[in-house]
Amino acid sequence: MKTIASTLAGAVFTAAALVAPQAQAATAQEKGILRVCADPNSMPFSNQAGEGLENRIAEMMAKDFGWKVEFFFFPQRMAFFRNSLKAKAADGEEGYKCDLATSSAPEAEGAVATKTYYTSTWTMVMPAGKGLDAIRQPDDLLKLPKDQLAKLRFGVFPASPGADWVLRNGFDKQMVPFQQMLGDPNSYPGQMVDVSLVKGDIDVAFIWGPIGSYHARQSKAVKLRVVPMVPDAETVTDFSIAMAVRYREPEWKAKVEDFLTRRKADIDKVMADYGVPLVQTDGSVLVNGERFDRPRK
Amino acid sequence: MAVKNLWPVVALAVAAPSAALANADLAKLMADSKNWAAPAGNFSNHRHTKLTQINKSNVNKLQVAWTFSTGVLRGHEGGPLVIGDTLYVHSAFPNKVFAINLADQTIKWKYEPKQDPSVIPVMCCDTVNRGLAYGDGKILLQQADTTLVALDAKTGKKVWDVKNGDPKVGQTNTNAPHVFKDKVFTGISGGEFGVRGWVAAYNLKDGKLAWKGYSMGPDSDMLMDPNTSMTFTDGKMAPVGKDSSLKTWQGDQWKIGGGTTWGWYSYDPELNAMFYGNGNPSTWNPKQRPGDNKWSMSLWSRDVDSGKVNWVYQMTPHDEWDFDGINEVPLFEGKDKNGKERKMLAHFDRNGFGYTLDRKTGELLVAEKFDPAVNWATHVDMKTGRPQVVAKYSTHQNGEDVNSKGICPAALGTKDQQPAAYDPVSGLFLVPTNHVCMDYEPFRVEYTAGQPYVGATLAMFPAPNSHGGMGNFIGWDPIKGKIVWSIPEKFSVWSGALTTASGLAFYGTLDARLKAVDIKAGKVVWTSPKLPSGVIGNVHSWEFQGKQYVGVLTGIGGWAGIGMAAGLEKDSDGLGAVGGYKELAKYGDLGGTLMVFALAN
Numbered sequence A: 001m002k003t004i005a006s007t008l009a010g011a012v013f014t015a016a017a018l019v020a021p022q023a024q025a026a027t028a029q030e031k032g033i034l035r036v037c038a039d040p041n042s043m044p045f046s047n048q049a050g051e052g053l054e055n056r057i058a059e060m061m062a063k064d065f066g067w068k069v070e071f072f073f074f075p076q077r078m079a080f081f082r083n084s085l086k087a088k089a090a091d092g093e094e095g096y097k098c099d100l101a102t103s104s105a106p107e108a109e110g111a112v113a114t115k116t117y118y119t120s121t122w123t124m125v126m127p128a129g130k131g132l133d134a135i136r137q138p139d140d141l142l143k144l145p146k147d148q149l150a151k152l153r154f155g156v157f158p159a160s161p162g163a164d165w166v167l168r169n170g171f172d173k174q175m176v177p178f179q180q181m182l183g184d185p186n187s188y189p190g191q192m193v194d195v196s197l198v199k200g201d202i203d204v205a206f207i208w209g210p211i212g213s214y215h216a217r218q219s220k221a222v223k224l225r226v227v228p229m230v231p232d233a234e235t236v237t238d239f240s241i242a243m244a245v246r247y248r249e250p251e252w253k254a255k256v257e258d259f260l261t262r263r264k265a266d267i268d269k270v271m272a273d274y275g276v277p278l279v280q281t282d283g284s285v286l287v288n289g290e291r292f293d294r295p296r297k
Numbered sequence B: 001m002a003v004k005n006l007w008p009v010v011a012l013a014v015a016a017p018s019a020a021l022a023n024a025d026l027a028k029l030m031a032d033s034k035n036w037a038a039p040a041g042n043f044s045n046h047r048h049t050k051l052t053q054i055n056k057s058n059v060n061k062l063q064v065a066w067t068f069s070t071g072v073l074r075g076h077e078g079g080p081l082v083i084g085d086t087l088y089v090h091s092a093f094p095n096k097v098f099a100i101n102l103a104d105q106t107i108k109w110k111y112e113p114k115q116d117p118s119v120i121p122v123m124c125c126d127t128v129n130r131g132l133a134y135g136d137g138k139i140l141l142q143q144a145d146t147t148l149v150a151l152d153a154k155t156g157k158k159v160w161d162v163k164n165g166d167p168k169v170g171q172t173n174t175n176a177p178h179v180f181k182d183k184v185f186t187g188i189s190g191g192e193f194g195v196r197g198w199v200a201a202y203n204l205k206d207g208k209l210a211w212k213g214y215s216m217g218p219d220s221d222m223l224m225d226p227n228t229s230m231t232f233t234d235g236k237m238a239p240v241g242k243d244s245s246l247k248t249w250q251g252d253q254w255k256i257g258g259g260t261t262w263g264w265y266s267y268d269p270e271l272n273a274m275f276y277g278n279g280n281p282s283t284w285n286p287k288q289r290p291g292d293n294k295w296s297m298s299l300w301s302r303d304v305d306s307g308k309v310n311w312v313y314q315m316t317p318h319d320e321w322d323f324d325g326i327n328e329v330p331l332f333e334g335k336d337k338n339g340k341e342r343k344m345l346a347h348f349d350r351n352g353f354g355y356t357l358d359r360k361t362g363e364l365l366v367a368e369k370f371d372p373a374v375n376w377a378t379h380v381d382m383k384t385g386r387p388q389v390v391a392k393y394s395t396h397q398n399g400e401d402v403n404s405k406g407i408c409p410a411a412l413g414t415k416d417q418q419p420a421a422y423d424p425v426s427g428l429f430l431v432p433t434n435h436v437c438m439d440y441e442p443f444r445v446e447y448t449a450g451q452p453y454v455g456a457t458l459a460m461f462p463a464p465n466s467h468g469g470m471g472n473f474i475g476w477d478p479i480k481g482k483i484v485w486s487i488p489e490k491f492s493v494w495s496g497a498l499t500t501a502s503g504l505a506f507y508g509t510l511d512a513r514l515k516a517v518d519i520k521a522g523k524v525v526w527t528s529p530k531l532p533s534g535v536i537g538n539v540h541s542w543e544f545q546g547k548q549y550v551g552v553l554t555g556i557g558g559w560a561g562i563g564m565a566a567g568l569e570k571d572s573d574g575l576g577a578v579g580g581y582k583e584l585a586k587y588g589d590l591g592g593t594l595m596v597f598a599l600a601n
Helices: A053-065 A138-143 A146-151 A161-168 A191-199 A209-218 A250-262 A264-273 B010-014 B019-031 B117-122 B558-569 B581-585
Strands: A033-038 A068-073 A100-104 A112-127 A154-156 A175-177 A204-208 A224-228 A238-245 A285-287 A290-292 B062-069 B081-083 B086-090 B097-101 B107-111 B133-135 B138-142 B147-152 B158-163 B178-180 B183-186 B198-203 B209-214 B230-233 B236-239 B266-268 B273-277 B298-303 B309-314 B331-335 B341-348 B353-358 B364-369 B377-380 B387-389 B404-407 B421-423 B428-434 B436-448 B451-462 B471-477 B482-489 B498-500 B504-508 B514-518 B523-527 B540-544 B547-554 B593-599
Touching: A033 A053, A053 A068, A053 A100, A053 A250, A053 A264, A112 A161, A112 A191, A112 A209, A112 A250, A112 A264, A154 A161, A154 A191, A161 A175, A161 A204, A191 A204, A191 A209, A191 A224, A204 A209, A204 B451, A209 A224, A209 A285, A224 A285, A238 A250, A238 B451, A250 A264, B019 B133, B062 B547, B081 B133, B081 B540, B097 B138, B133 B178, B147 B183, B341 B428, B364 B377, B421 B498, B428 B504, B498 B540, B504 B547
Parallel strands: A033 A068, A033 A100, A154 A175, A154 A204, B230 B309
Antiparallel strands: A100 A238, A112 A204, A112 A224, A112 A238, A285 A290, B062 B593, B081 B086, B086 B097, B097 B107, B133 B138, B138 B147, B147 B158, B178 B183, B183 B198, B198 B209, B230 B236, B266 B273, B273 B298, B298 B309, B331 B341, B341 B353, B353 B364, B377 B387, B404 B436, B421 B428, B428 B471, B436 B451, B471 B482, B498 B504, B504 B514, B514 B523, B540 B547, B547 B593
């Protein structure tokens, strides 16, 4: 598998964060190039082969604008905007390394988020046929026979709603912590599912829905089920994802948001193609055609 | 008159020294005030020069003597070593090392490590390096990719190297290594990646690992003896007891519990002890890790030979503000406020408290605010050693849907890694500080490696109801725990300080100046011409051929350049002109140049 060392060779910290950006159109956009800041190894969202859903949407956007698309890859783990969206392009070129991040939190730190384009939820991924097939929400686990429940090992990421649920219900001794991010460019959070869960090192993986569902679908040898978490007063499980642009580029932001609005139906189709669990207006969640009701607690 | 400056201990360095000899060699070099033989000046981390050629009456005649560009345009922390007729200077990533002939400033040798650039995105806060160490004829470099390298000081050839950690699991290094006795000491970075911190000792001779002491987990991992490792408890020292760390975490959280060790270390040869501070409890939300989260945010004393913990003291139990405790731990002697003679240490923590401890026993003597704006705690209870947290500045107590406004200090602390200096004459510490507060929003979605979750964000601004600037350079009485005088600065003072036996202190500024202060008067008495870039390096001093030099690395970056700018940019539209990041952008761009000053002939 191609590593990302080659794409990082040119990643030099610049004073982009220190210098007030001018309100000018970036040269790439003037040339009709959609330069996208993307993660080289973050399926289902993005990879260097362009196989992710963000890569697909970016291509759709470029086609919609009548532009070409180019990807600038940098791991979306630490200092992402600083090293991509806000990093000056190579010497001799004008503008920045890329002009649009295709995923972002709804209030980006260091950049301006667009309107959101989908809402998903954290999920539990579990092997089928292991006595957990009746589970349709996390609290169903509490109804299992005590000795079966006591043996379950729960994979969680710190600060996640999964960790919240496990700790709140007193399962700290059964908790297996995973790092949110590793330094290895070939690592990815989905390894909690397609390595640890598949191998049987954990019994339940608490993971962000799109990632959990993607790896569950990829898993042929071990059949995996995806079950959405349920939000309550103490725990947020549902999150909406936006894109992001630089500060002080309101026209560019408006152009991107116009695309997100006009082409919503096509974007939703991409989401369905990748099995992204989508939160519906009534709070239920659609996971690969299966509907999970989540009555308000 | 030019004095030929021979290097008297070359013969000793060539032989394979015993532990005592290796230490004596370095101690002798440090004692010679012509040298600057260790990253912090001496074992006690005084950052003090006994040289007096530059004094209060002639400091305003300082001129640029020579300069040297490292060729790297990133934040340059740390400072150069000078041993005899050679100056050794490092750069930010890719961590070049240059040995420079002081006689004509030509490059004697150069070392440029090959490091995988994929380590860059694993470093949170700019790819700084805090400098070199010297010992046993070798120059020690701690690379970003965690490789610790020993180079022959005369030729630059690699003598040995060892992997201290693994960037693949989020571990990197930014700290300077330290040579004490027959060992090289180093730590690790990566709290944002969930790295569980440690301090490691490697044999100076061959780079073999001697011991490694973790920051949390089972007693054996920490090299903690439940019965003889002590901590300040109820006004006196008591054993830490069994599982002192494990008891304060939920399940296996401690495995990715943080407590990284990227600051400066000090050493007392008589006590055979090394001292340091460690960092925050990693990526778990405060809500998810109830309890003290030991032993994050603590001051440590470890036996240099075995790594065994002599004592440990936690400054910020259950951190909610990111007050990493890694700042330097300079050692000093004197009478405490009751007139009792003690071996002491001082520590100016991110959390805004200036601590003085008895370094032999670990007893807490003083804990007072070294910036009057500090408000997250009213005081430190001198019996329990615990800070008294103010509820409205506790993000945890307020609940996750409440903004906590006006918390002082901001997360970057009243002081970050930029080290203070000690003046043995006045007994004062000269401390570069940040004067910045924050609004802390605990209900902010963060997005890491493709996963969103509820985290926090903060907006930083100059401490309100004050001079409007974001920094102060202060004189501090460590016995009384008092600010003796305070020089306001427009920006955080992010450079390490220097004191001289002629009663001067030096520090650099983010707006690219080097300043000299009359320690007694507490006033700036000289400001340099504009430097090539803002200063986040440490000011060092040495003598060559009868002339005293003061040198500092320029090159803005580090968290001062990034975190401050990133934190302030969001509010830049509404923020006042003074102190905003827009202001900082006026004073320069990137750089990487060593500036050396001296008096004219």
